[in-house]
Amino acid sequence: MKPAPFAYTAPTELEGALALLREHGDEAAVLAGGQSLMPLLALRMTAPKVLVDINRIEPLRAVGHGGDGLRFGALVRHAEALRAVRDQVGPAHLLAQALPHVAHQAIRHRGTVCGSLALADPAAELPACAVCLEAEIELQGASGRRFVPADAFFEGVYATARSVDELVVGVRFPATAPGTRFGFVEVARRHGDYAILGLASWARVVDGEVADCRLVYFGADERPSVATRTARTLRGGRLDDPATRARAKECALDELTIAPDATYGEGYKRRLAGALLERVVAQWGVAG
Amino acid sequence: MSDQGFEATAAIACTVNGEPVRATVPVRQSLVDWLRHGLGLTGSHVGCEHGVCGACTVVVDGRTMRGCLLLAAQADGAVIETIEGATASGRVEALQEAFHARAALQCGFCTPGMVLTAAELLADEPSPDRPRIREALSGNYCRCTGYHAIVDAVADAAAHAVRER
Numbered sequence: 001m002k003p004a005p006f007a008y009t010a011p012t013e014l015e016g017a018l019a020l021l022r023e024h025g026d027e028a029a030v031l032a033g034g035q036s037l038m039p040l041l042a043l044r045m046t047a048p049k050v051l052v053d054i055n056r057i058e059p060l061r062a063v064g065h066g067g068d069g070l071r072f073g074a075l076v077r078h079a080e081a082l083r084a085v086r087d088q089v090g091p092a093h094l095l096a097q098a099l100p101h102v103a104h105q106a107i108r109h110r111g112t113v114c115g116s117l118a119l120a121d122p123a124a125e126l127p128a129c130a131v132c133l134e135a136e137i138e139l140q141g142a143s144g145r146r147f148v149p150a151d152a153f154f155e156g157v158y159a160t161a162r163s164v165d166e167l168v169v170g171v172r173f174p175a176t177a178p179g180t181r182f183g184f185v186e187v188a189r190r191h192g193d194y195a196i197l198g199l200a201s202w203a204r205v206v207d208g209e210v211a212d213c214r215l216v217y218f219g220a221d222e223r224p225s226v227a228t229r230t231a232r233t234l235r236g237g238r239l240d241d242p243a244t245r246a247r248a249k250e251c252a253l254d255e256l257t258i259a260p261d262a263t264y265g266e267g268y269k270r271r272l273a274g275a276l277l278e279r280v281v282a283q284w285g286v287a288g
Numbered sequence: 289m290s291d292q293g294f295e296a297t298a299a300i301a302c303t304v305n306g307e308p309v310r311a312t313v314p315v316r317q318s319l320v321d322w323l324r325h326g327l328g329l330t331g332s333h334v335g336c337e338h339g340v341c342g343a344c345t346v347v348v349d350g351r352t353m354r355g356c357l358l359l360a361a362q363a364d365g366a367v368i369e370t371i372e373g374a375t376a377s378g379r380v381e382a383l384q385e386a387f388h389a390r391a392a393l394q395c396g397f398c399t400p401g402m403v404l405t406a407a408e409l410l411a412d413e414p415s416p417d418r419p420r421i422r423e424a425l426s427g428n429y430c431r432c433t434g435y436h437a438i439v440d441a442v443a444d445a446a447a448h449a450v451r452e453r
């Protein structure tokens with residue numbers, strides 16, 4: 001057995017799980033899909049005293065939707081979320097484009113959307129999508145339930161606004177305005193790997209002109225990067241105008257903070273940032 | 289185990305390859321280790337033990353999962369199928385024949401995971417093209433074949449199944 005010894009408990013009630021987190025604080029770890037936690041345990045990169053397995057808390061399985069807004073409870077797996085988005089909102093939605101890039105099918109059957117948000121890996125797809133779509137993370141602890149906007153939730157590498165005695169009980173992705181177009185691209189060595197660099201976006205296009213848009217890079221910095229100035233540069237420009245696109249690209253290269261990783265240098269990632277921008281703008285042109 | 293009244297073992301009851309099984313498992317034991325060491329089902333292999341290679345692929349409640357990323361304790365109430373069960377039922381026979389015909393295995397270490405993953409793909413999508421087959425198998429490592437023969441075998445099995453229909 002590879003993990004360091006731990007105590008294991010699988011409460012069936014949310015209150016039971018919250019009481020355990022309150023009691024054990026940072027010596028406890030929440031076990032959701034385990035698709036990140038189990039590897040960390042096997043490598044002994046983490047050694048919690050108590051594993052609080054939330055998989056038996058039935059109400060956390062819920063998928064909710066209204067309009068094209070969606071809510072995923074803490075136990076909604078990546079594969080279930082993808083099915084829900086495709087069936088209820090459509091294959092063009094940002095999450096429908098992004099979820100197939102999250103790991104591999106066998107991992108998507110078990111890993112959860114909320115687990116990916118709680119982990120806050122800077123190269124992960126879903127935190128960037130949550131920031132792009134202005135999702136709200138629902139946290140519950142001893143002192144009740146609170147809703148944190150995704151942009152405020154992600155604080156750094158594996159660091160979030162969640163306190164140790166809180167559980168992410170769900171995430172709410174608000175409905176988007178009718179006619180919103182989405183663009184999603186990432187570059188990875190192999191399908192299903194974490195991205196070297198990726199970009200999640202939406203745009204509202206009126207008569208070929210960008211009325212509004214939002215761009216969120218992932219894999220660039222320590223948390224999802226909102227490219228505010230780049231979006232502003234694109235607003236009011238025509239999709240088919242090469243000058244607008246060139247200006248936006250230049251702005252993105254300038255605006256983005258790039259933390260080089262072990263394998264890929266800053267120069268390469270910066271060039272990639274420009275190429276990804278071109279590609280999502282092209283996606284806006286054909287979508288919807 | 290401990291000071292807090294937690295147990296070092298857990299009692300589980302589940303179905304494995306159609307048979308009801310009851311067992312007491314150490315809470316730290318992975319599902320695949322229990323299947324191999326507890327039940328002697330050594331068809332599921334253990335490569336990396338941290339989720340990257342896919343050799344430990346098993347079917348849990350109808351869906352492929354990493355056997356090394358689940359605890360045996362979490363199997364309580366689950367319906368589990370391993371390559372032994374899938375072979376006995378005959379549901380992966382066409383794939384196994386195609387792997388044989390195409391020499392899609394050398395050492396065979398990755399094969400059980402490849403076959404279960406490919407079977408799931410073909411059940412969901414009867415006629416995947418080659419890029420789609422590669423994408424579906426992207427989570428399963430093979431250190432011997434270079435993958436081409438495996439993709440050939442899955443494509444053959446798909447074509448065969450479509451002809452049979």
Ligand SMILES: Cc1cc2nc3c(=O)[nH]c(=O)nc-3n(C[C@H](O)[C@H](O)[C@H](O)COP(=O)(O)OP(=O)(O)OC[C@H]3O[C@@H](n4cnc5c(N)ncnc54)[C@H](O)[C@@H]3O)c2cc1C
Pocket residue numbers: 029030031032033034035036037038039074101102103104107110111112113114115116118119123124125126166167168169192193194195338339340
């Ligand atoms: C080979 C491989 C490839 C992968 N590739 C990708 C990829 O390309 N992109 C990607 O995004 N992910 C990838 N993953 C990770 C996968 O998406 C995980 O499912 C996800 O990161 C975590 O979700 P989980 O439910 O499995 O969480 P767990 O592993 O159970 O938990 C992860 C962390 O979050 C905490 N946590 C989980 N749920 C909650 C909650 N509800 N409340 C509070 N804390 C919680 C845990 O305590 C732990 O610290 C990959 C994994 C593997 C093994």
Ligand code: FES
Pocket residue numbers: 333334335336337338339340341342343344345354355356357
């Ligand atoms: S042994 Fe489970 S993925 Fe490698």
Ligand code: FES
Pocket residue numbers: 392393394395396397398399429430431432433
């Ligand atoms: S046949 Fe040897 S690992 Fe695939």
